[in-house]
Amino acid sequence: MDLILRCPHCHGESLLTVDAQGEAVSCGLCDRLLFEYELASERCGVVYVLSNEEFPGLVKIGCTKRAAAQRAQELNSQTGVPGILVVEAYWRVDDPFESERLIHERLATQRLEGKEFFRMSVAAATQSLADAFGAAPTFSRSASAGLGSQSAGSGPTYPSVDWRSAK
Numbered sequence: 001m002d003l004i005l006r007c008p009h010c011h012g013e014s015l016l017t018v019d020a021q022g023e024a025v026s027c028g029l030c031d032r033l034l035f036e037y038e039l040a041s042e043r044c045g046v047v048y049v050l051s052n053e054e055f056p057g058l059v060k061i062g063c064t065k066r067a068a069a070q071r072a073q074e075l076n077s078q079t080g081v082p083g084i085l086v087v088e089a090y091w092r093v094d095d096p097f098e099s100e101r102l103i104h105e106r107l108a109t110q111r112l113e114g115k116e117f118f119r120m121s122v123a124a125a126t127q128s129l130a131d132a133f134g135a136a137p138t139f140s141r142s143a144s145a146g147l148g149s150q151s152a153g154s155g156p157t158y159p160s161v162d163w164r165s166a167k
């Protein structure tokens with residue numbers, strides 16, 4: 001499958017042929033990294049940590065075979081729940097359901113009965129899962145916020161337009 005990519009930095013277009021290998025994709029004109037991808041497999045998924053400003057001191061820990069952002073969106077579209085769930089961190093794992101079960105078991109004393117909510121801070125939850133998986137999160141909101149402010153100061157500046165919302 002071929003995709004036409006529009007660079008959010010220089011607005012140049014590149015053609016990408018998506019294949020099973022996956023790769024890091026850079027803009028053909030300004031050479032900035034646009035994104036990295038891989039094809040989703042049947043088995044893999046993520047275990048995620050979500051927070052909600054309306055419920056300080058609580059995190060939601062769960063899993064999905066899809067993307068953490070999609071799952072958060074789905075949960076946020078359910079009516080009757082105040083606030084917005086935010087993806088704080090996730091780990092890409094081979095067996096999301098088994099991984100989730102082990103994590104829930106490990107954190108059983110902090111669990112709200114019958115729910116996927118745990119009485120702990122985002123930092124404590126992230127550390128606890130990092131220990132359990134023996135790996136830093138695949139994505140961490142706090143880490144990516146740091147990267148964002150770092151890269152904003154480097155390289156040439158271009159007018160910033162959100163091309164995703166452009167028609």
Ligand SMILES: [Zn+2]
Nearest residue numbers: 007010027030
């Ligand atoms: Zn570019």
